Amino acid sequence: xxxxxxxxxxxxxxxxxxxxxxxxxxxxxxxxxxxxxxxxxxxxxxxxxxxxxxxxxxxxxxxxxxxxxxxxxxxxxxxxxxxxxxxxxxxxxxxxxxxxxxxxxxxxxxxxxxxxxxxxxxxxxxxxxxxxxxxxxxxxxxxxxxxxxxxxxxxxxxxxxxxxxxxxxxxx
Numbered sequence: 001x002x003x004x005x006x007x008x009x010x011x012x013x014x015x016x017x018x019x020x021x022x023x024x025x026x027x028x029x030x031x032x033x034x035x036x037x038x039x040x041x042x043x044x045x046x047x048x049x050x051x052x053x054x055x056x057x058x059x060x061x062x063x064x065x066x067x068x069x070x071x072x073x074x075x076x077x078x079x080x081x082x083x084x085x086x087x088x089x090x091x092x093x094x095x096x097x098x099x100x101x102x103x104x105x106x107x108x109x110x111x112x113x114x115x116x117x118x119x120x121x122x123x124x125x126x127x128x129x130x131x132x133x134x135x136x137x138x139x140x141x142x143x144x145x146x147x148x149x150x151x152x153x154x155x156x157x158x159x160x161x162x163x164x165x166x167x168x169x170x171x172x
Contacts, residue, residue: 116165132159
């Protein structure tokens with residue numbers, strides 16, 4: 001069964017995906033599944049997502065025990081997972097996967113890898129209790145790579161922004 005979007009992608013409307021939908025779309029699992037919800041997803045083009053930051057996150061035990069801050073690499077990982085949802089949404093919504101569990105697995109296998117992190121700038125600490133609002137806009141394809149503009153904010157404050165390069169598939 002394909003993820004059940006909360007909004008139809010008809011006439012240019014964006015899609016929303018719950019955490020359960022995202023688990024079907026991505027190969028990631030706890031503790032590495034970083035996004036709680038995706039919305040305003042225009043398959044293959046852009047999307048927004050939410051990461052609710054909890055003191056129970058495993059990385060807070062060691063980063064830093066007396067001053068909990070979310071590691072920058074985890075913020076980047078959350079943004080990269082939103083990119084994967086936008087990418088997989090195109091496959092799922094265009095019907096190149098099918099309506100079976102095997103089709104879902106096929107779609108999640110299309111999630112590539114993070115190729116590079118470019119021009120990433122961190123502007124605000126992210127701490128337990130914050131809610132990260134993520135944005136991703138897929139850019140040009142460069143062979144098997146794709147450039148993506150990403151942002152993470154807490155409320156109206158920018159936490160991080162930059163450009164990622166992701167692979168458009170994976171091997172092995």
